[in-house]
Amino acid sequence: MLKYCLSVDIGASSGRLILGHVENQQLQIQEVHRFENKMIEKKGQFCWDIDSLFSEIIKGIKKCHQLGINPVSIGIDTWAVDFVLLDENDQLLTNAVAYRDPRTDGMMEEVTSIIMKERLYLETGIQFQKFNTIYQLYSLKKRDPEILKRAKSFLMIPDYLHFLLTGVKANEYTNATSTQLINAFTKKWDKEIIEKLGLNFEMFQEIKMPKSKLAPIKQELVREIGFEMDVILPATHDTGSAVLAVPELADTIYLSSGTWSLIGVENHFPICVTKALDYNFTNEGGMDYQFRFLKNIMGLWMIQEVKRNFDNQYSFSEFVEQARDEQFHSIVDVDDPRFLKPVNMINEIQQYCQETNQPVPERPGQIAKCVFDSLANSYKKAIEEIEDIFEKSFNRINVIGGGCQNELLNQSLANVTNKEVFAGPIEATAIGNLVSQLIAVDELKDIHHARGIIKQSFEVKKYVSQLIEK
Ligand SMILES: Nc1ncnc2c1ncn2[C@@H]1O[C@H](COP(=O)(O)OP(=O)(O)O)[C@@H](O)[C@H]1O
Numbered sequence: 001m002l003k004y005c006l007s008v009d010i011g012a013s014s015g016r017l018i019l020g021h022v023e024n025q026q027l028q029i030q031e032v033h034r035f036e037n038k039m040i041e042k043k044g045q046f047c048w049d050i051d052s053l054f055s056e057i058i059k060g061i062k063k064c065h066q067l068g069i070n071p072v073s074i075g076i077d078t079w080a081v082d083f084v085l086l087d088e089n090d091q092l093l094t095n096a097v098a099y100r101d102p103r104t105d106g107m108m109e110e111v112t113s114i115i116m117k118e119r120l121y122l123e124t125g126i127q128f129q130k131f132n133t134i135y136q137l138y139s140l141k142k143r144d145p146e147i148l149k150r151a152k153s154f155l156m157i158p159d160y161l162h163f164l165l166t167g168v169k170a171n172e173y174t175n176a177t178s179t180q181l182i183n184a185f186t187k188k189w190d191k192e193i194i195e196k197l198g199l200n201f202e203m204f205q206e207i208k209m210p211k212s213k214l215a216p217i218k219q220e221l222v223r224e225i226g227f228e229m230d231v232i233l234p235a236t237h238d239t240g241s242a243v244l245a246v247p248e249l250a251d252t253i254y255l256s257s258g259t260w261s262l263i264g265v266e267n268h269f270p271i272c273v274t275k276a277l278d279y280n281f282t283n284e285g286g287m288d289y290q291f292r293f294l295k296n297i298m299g300l301w302m303i304q305e306v307k308r309n310f311d312n313q314y315s316f317s318e319f320v321e322q323a324r325d326e327q328f329h330s331i332v333d334v335d336d337p338r339f340l341k342p343v344n345m346i347n348e349i350q351q352y353c354q355e356t357n358q359p360v361p362e363r364p365g366q367i368a369k370c371v372f373d374s375l376a377n378s379y380k381k382a383i384e385e386i387e388d389i390f391e392k393s394f395n396r397i398n399v400i401g402g403g404c405q406n407e408l409l410n411q412s413l414a415n416v417t418n419k420e421v422f423a424g425p426i427e428a429t430a431i432g433n434l435v436s437q438l439i440a441v442d443e444l445k446d447i448h449h450a451r452g453i454i455k456q457s458f459e460v461k462k463y464v465s466q467l468i469e470k
């Protein structure tokens, strides 16, 4: 009897429910539902529409039943750092405020005036991004102390969605590490840091690992969807799941390419040395206590915003084709905070080029090429930093996620680094999510077996530099 598992992968721009099962030594996947995700404004804050996301999940589950497939398990992964707080009756005390909301402006500086950056990095190994959970919570403490006093449960976005499915509360480890409140060595909530910042330690939940069973779907939902299944935790941080689907890790730098570009390597221990801090690399927790030593780069968020600024009249592939035809070479620093949430991305890019005395992009193709070339430039710099820290050269780059469909960017990356670039799988996050579940239900033996199956199940395209050696 074939066992199907159901992955729910919700990124910052889109969500998808994908069924997966192992048959004839192949991982077979089937997308059953896809939906848009975006920030909405609520009471002057940028938030996620968490009720709408949950209803899309239920809609997708029902589609499985309509297909005649009842998965034995479900697991949800999303972007990192964001959370909700519940009161003593498990009712929402907060909106699901988005990490791009400006409420954390200035908070990192305040927190690091209480706990030195070096200490915070040595204990947690997490990069300094202004939107990390630690700064969101500190902002709440300053602006809404009453809410924090009433909070009895802290749940990250996937934790909350799993709670809605099961009624059980827990914090999944990989996503919890993105808060910058987990000690990289004890793998537990860092009580000293939490209490030093005046946050209530008791609201944090038990840490649970990927592949563990959270609980069965609650009975009232079983009656609605028509079948029983368990929540089995994936790496609920989407990048944690994505990296599990990289077919070959040896000698490889991965680039999880979606709204964000996450570029790094898998490691067995946290690297918290000064050089890693200076380069602002992170040590996010992975399945089986591996670490993702990586850096956030602004990512395809920039072209998503350019697309929106053009009223969505061009598709992503049309932007790529228009960029391909342009001889345009202006470069912006994609990691400049001005690009995190500008009012108008096109204007921000044009102003940057003016300020740096570069040709100003006007046509859609010129703007797209500027974004793609600038991203490739930032990837190259991050790769040089990784090779400096590891004191070795990596020969392969594996691009996974929706962005691996951008053939122009893949080729640019091969050209600027002179390394072999492998693109795929596109739905790496959903596949990695399925891996955790399929191991838990004994359809896969372990991550090594899973990577072997992935390698023979999904297409991976190869790119090499087209620049002629001078
Ligand atoms: N056909 C395509 N050609 C080029 N790029 C694409 C294509 N389809 C999607 N993309 C890129 O993939 C990105 C979305 O990747 P995805 O991994 O789904 O994002 P997320 O998980 O952050 O929502 C888009 O922003 C776009 O830049």
Ligand SMILES: C[C@H](O)[C@H](O)[C@@H](O)C(=O)COP(=O)(O)O
Pocket: 010, 011, 012, 013, 078, 079, 080, 081, 099, 131, 237, 238, 239, 257, 258, 259, 260, 261, 262, 296
């Ligand atoms: C805010 C975090 O850095 C972000 O969630 C990142 O870790 C991530 O996983 C983004 O995933 P996308 O699929 O939204 O690019």
Ligand SMILES: [Mg+2]
Pocket: 010, 011, 012, 238, 258, 259, 401, 429
């Ligand atoms: Mg994603």
